[in-house]
Amino acid sequence: MSLDRRSFLRLGAAGTLAAGLPSCRPRDGGSPAAAGQPATPAPSTSTAADHTIRIGPGLVELSPDRIIATTLYNGTFPGPLLRLKEGVPVTVDLFNDTDTPEQLHWHGQRVPVDVDGAAEEGTPFIPAHGHRRISFTPGPSGLRFYHTHNVAGPDLRAGQYGGQVGIVYVEPKHEPGDYDREVFLLLKEFEPSFSRGGDMALDFLAPAERDPKLESAGESAMKASLAKKMPHGLEVGYRAFSINGRMLGHGEPIRVRPRERVLFHVVNGSASEIRSLALPGHTFRVVALDGNPVPTPRDVPVLWIGTGERVSAIVEMTHPGVWILGDVGDDRQNGMGIVVEYAGATGKPRWIAPLKSTWDYTAFARSGAPAQAPDQTIELIFSKQNAEIHGFNRWLINGDAFSMTTQKPMWQVQQGRRYRLRMRNASDDIHPMHLHRHSFDVTSVAGRSISGLTKDVVMLGGYQEMDVDFTASELGLSLFHCHMQLHMDFGFMGLIDCR
C-alpha cells in the first residue's frame, strides 16, 4: 500500500490531531447535558448484539495511489451492509473509538427518538471512547442507510464529509423478486474543499416551471447582497469520486451475464452533491424510490439522485460488452463510475454519453388519483442570506435559521393527524428535503398534483413549490432539514414536535 504525499500529510494530521478541533463537535457544542452525560450502562457481556458498529479512524483506498484517512464504520468504506428483517427486533452495539461524541442516524426508518441518531431530537450521543447499545424494530422495509448526524460546520473532515456511511436493507415480509440478483452501490465523494459557486447540474428536474414570485424574491435578495459587495457564499467541491469506495477502474467490475436482470440499489451517500448515473446501451426500470415501491415503474436512460436519496432500478443486460456505469458529468473522469463487464467480453470499458434527459418524480406516481386531503397545511418558505456567516450562506425557514443553542421546535403536531408541508423555495438551489422518523407522500410538484409516491428525501427545485404529506405517527421530536451538510449546518433545519 503506497501513499502519495498529500494522503501522507492528511494521514499525519489525522493521526496527531485526532478529532479534537473545535469545529468538530456535536451540534449542541458539547453541552454537559447531552455530550458529557454518562454513557448508557456498559453492555452486558452475557448477550451479544445482533450487529456491532465501531466508529473509528481508518483508510479508504480509492485507488492504489489515492488513499484517504478519515472516520469509518468498522474500518471499511462503505460501512457494513446491514440486512435487517422488517418487524424483527434487532440490537446494535455502537462503539465510538474517536475523541468526538457521535450520532449514528438510521435514515428512513420509523424509530424512536433515543435510537434515531439526531442530537436535536434528543438522541443521546455515543460518547467519545464510549458505547451505546440500541434496540429497535426495523421498518418500513426497503433500501435505507445509516450515516453520522454530527455537525461539520466549516470542518470538512467532520460530519458526512468523511466516511461514515453504510447501507441498510430492510427485507420485506414478502419480496416481489422480479430480478436475478441485487447489486448495492454507494456513491460518495472524498477530498472536499471550499469553492465559490458550484458546478452542479441544476436543470434536470421536470416539471421545470418556476414560481415568478419566488424567483423575484430570490433574485432581488441576491442583487441586494451583491450591491452590498457581499460575495457568493462558499460551496463545497470534491477532487475524488467513488462508487463503493473505489474510483472508476480501480474496483472489481460488476460481472453480468446476457439477459440477466440486475436490481441496482443506489444510495447517494454524499454530504452535498446530486448525482447522475447512466449505463450506455441500457435503460433503468425504476421500481422504488427511497426504498419504497413506486406505483408506476418506468424506464429511464439516466438516474438522478439527490443527496440522501435512493433509487432501486432493474437493468436487463441486453447489450454485451464492457461498459462504464457512471456519472453523466465530469465527475466520472475523477472516479464516479464502475465497470460493468459481460461474461466473455473483453476490451477497454466504453462510455457513450446519453442524450440529455430530465428527472420527473411525477412520472413514477399514480396518475389521475388525487391525494388524500390533509388535516392541516403547514406553509414553509426557504430562503438564503448570501455569505452571511463567515462567508457561508445562512439558510432560513420562514425567516428563521435553526438555532443550535435553543433548539426550539418550530411546529406542533398531533399524533395520528395528517399534515401537508407546502415547501416554497425562494432560492435558486436544489434542496434535497428530508424528514426524520417518518416517510411522506409527494402530493404536488411545481403545481402538478400526484399521489402514491412515498419518499423520505425529495429534491425541491430552485424557485419551485412542492407539497409533501405525512401522518404524524412518531411521538417526540422529528427533524426536518435540507440533506446538504453545508445547508443544514448553517440554519436549514426545523423540529417537529409530535404529541
Ligand SMILES: [Cu+2]
Ligand atoms: Cu439545501
